[in-house]
Amino acid sequence: MDPERMGGVDPRYGWAKSRIGDRWVRFEPLRAKLDRDVVAMNPIAERISAVLAVYLGPHTGRVAVKTFALKALGRGPETLTLADVPHLQTVLRPMLRTFVGRARCEVVLDEMSKELGL
Numbered sequence: 001m002d003p004e005r006m007g008g009v010d011p012r013y014g015w016a017k018s019r020i021g022d023r024w025v026r027f028e029p030l031r032a033k034l035d036r037d038v039v040a041m042n043p044i045a046e047r048i049s050a051v052l053a054v055y056l057g058p059h060t061g062r063v064a065v066k067t068f069a070l071k072a073l074g075r076g077p078e079t080l081t082l083a084d085v086p087h088l089q090t091v092l093r094p095m096l097r098t099f100v101g102r103a104r105c106e107v108v109l110d111e112m113s114k115e116l117g118l
Contacts, residue, residue, distance in 0.1 A: 044085070044116065045069070045077035051112045052092075055100050068092055085116055 045065050052061030065088075069077040072091040073084055080088070089109050096105040 042078050042080055044080045044082065047115050048080075048085070048088070048112055051108065051115050055096075055104070055108055064092065064095065068095070082116060082118065085112070085118060089113070 049058075049061040049065045052064055056064065065077050065080075068088060068091050069075065069080060069084075072087055073080075089112060093105060093109065096108055100108060
């Protein structure tokens with residue numbers, strides 16, 4: 001199928017008309033990127049990001065878990081275990097204080113512990 005007929009985008013093949021010039025460039029659809037990020041999470045990371053999502057939003061919750069797992073533990077969120085959670089909470093605390101305040105930060109961390117049965 002010719003992408004020109006589809007108004008400049010062929011979603012099946014990931015082609016789009018370049019904004020600069022008249023050439024066709026390949027792109028990765030946003031849905032594929034989001035699906036790839038979700039697949040990389042394990043159940044512990046998903047539950048932590050779900051608790052954070054209530055206060056920070058779903059995207060920021062996922063990104064926070066991913067970023068702080070890499071920063072604090074040196075590995076991705078897909079490798080999180082229950083033993084890693086207390087250290088992750090300690091590292092998340094300053095960020096949460098900044099975004100939601102001191103009192104609510106402790107509430108979020110308590111909810112996280114309850115959600116994971118700690």
